[in-house]
Amino acid sequence: MAEPLITWRGEVLGQWCDYNGHLRDAFYLLIFSYATDGFMEQIGLGESGRQASGHSLFTLECHLNFLHELHQGETVEVQTRVLAFDQKRVQLYHSLHRPGDGQAVAASEQMLLHVDLQGPRSVPFGDASATHLNALHRLHAQLAQPQWVGRVIGLPPPRP
Amino acid sequence: MAEPLITWRGEVLGQWCDYNGHLRDAFYLLIFSYATDGFMEQIGLGESGRQASGHSLFTLECHLNFLHELHQGETVEVQTRVLAFDQKRVQLYHSLHRPGDGQAVAASEQMLLHVDLQGPRSVPFGDASATHLNALHRLHAQLAQPQWVGRVIGLPPPRP
Numbered sequence: 001m002a003e004p005l006i007t008w009r010g011e012v013l014g015q016w017c018d019y020n021g022h023l024r025d026a027f028y029l030l031i032f033s034y035a036t037d038g039f040m041e042q043i044g045l046g047e048s049g050r051q052a053s054g055h056s057l058f059t060l061e062c063h064l065n066f067l068h069e070l071h072q073g074e075t076v077e078v079q080t081r082v083l084a085f086d087q088k089r090v091q092l093y094h095s096l097h098r099p100g101d102g103q104a105v106a107a108s109e110q111m112l113l114h115v116d117l118q119g120p121r122s123v124p125f126g127d128a129s130a131t132h133l134n135a136l137h138r139l140h141a142q143l144a145q146p147q148w149v150g151r152v153i154g155l156p157p158p159r160p
Numbered sequence: 161m162a163e164p165l166i167t168w169r170g171e172v173l174g175q176w177c178d179y180n181g182h183l184r185d186a187f188y189l190l191i192f193s194y195a196t197d198g199f200m201e202q203i204g205l206g207e208s209g210r211q212a213s214g215h216s217l218f219t220l221e222c223h224l225n226f227l228h229e230l231h232q233g234e235t236v237e238v239q240t241r242v243l244a245f246d247q248k249r250v251q252l253y254h255s256l257h258r259p260g261d262g263q264a265v266a267a268s269e270q271m272l273l274h275v276d277l278q279g280p281r282s283v284p285f286g287d288a289s290a291t292h293l294n295a296l297h298r299l300h301a302q303l304a305q306p307q308w309v310g311r312v313i314g315l316p317p318p319r320p
Contacts, residue, residue: 091314
């Protein structure tokens, strides 16, 4: 059965919380950034793969929706899907959950670029990574369309 | 003459840099988050204003473009404009610059919600904040349209 990858699981740290006692916006993205590291492990671009190839992923662009507050000490996990990819780019969808809860507390759509760190310059994925991406993309295409994708920021229309 | 606000200036810290020696994606957003704090100071929602009113801003949604790498020890500043606002929301454009350099190294469009921390529940801006927002919005409307707004994430079209 098709399932998103689980790419990070851990606890909300006190140093990530703001004056309101809530997880600060930037640290939702830090959790998603760690989830991207977890994703890289799964496509052959973990630490040993990066050292062997000199290749890595750079984040080009991301969108974030902050849906619910989180507090210090809560355990959360990130579910990750491959939405699309081409020779050098991969488009991911990360959603943050309390374990066992289907409703996301935050979501992020991201575009990542495969780079040779010598340069740095963009280069095509290696064969092993491309094979992983293709398999994950086919698997995740079976899932229901994620909610927080393709968004443009703007005020809601005024009420009548 | 119309100018964006300068809402944060500081140095890229070593603890914000990743295994590539570059500022990690999440810490660009932390800098923009500090810039939002600086913006709040300027519209009467700094620490003393928050304590007096019990009101604050929550980030609902943001979009980030990572345009250039930054390294530990570099000095950067954030320029901030009010793109739009309504009774309870403000849409900001933050851009990150090396001081004196018009070209941004990153940009973020953000939607923020004004909340009463008792609840928390959304509430209209107070009169003082609304007056500041109106003045800033009129001023910033005189500036050239910012580059990294209204974006949707997606792969570029394949080359012919």
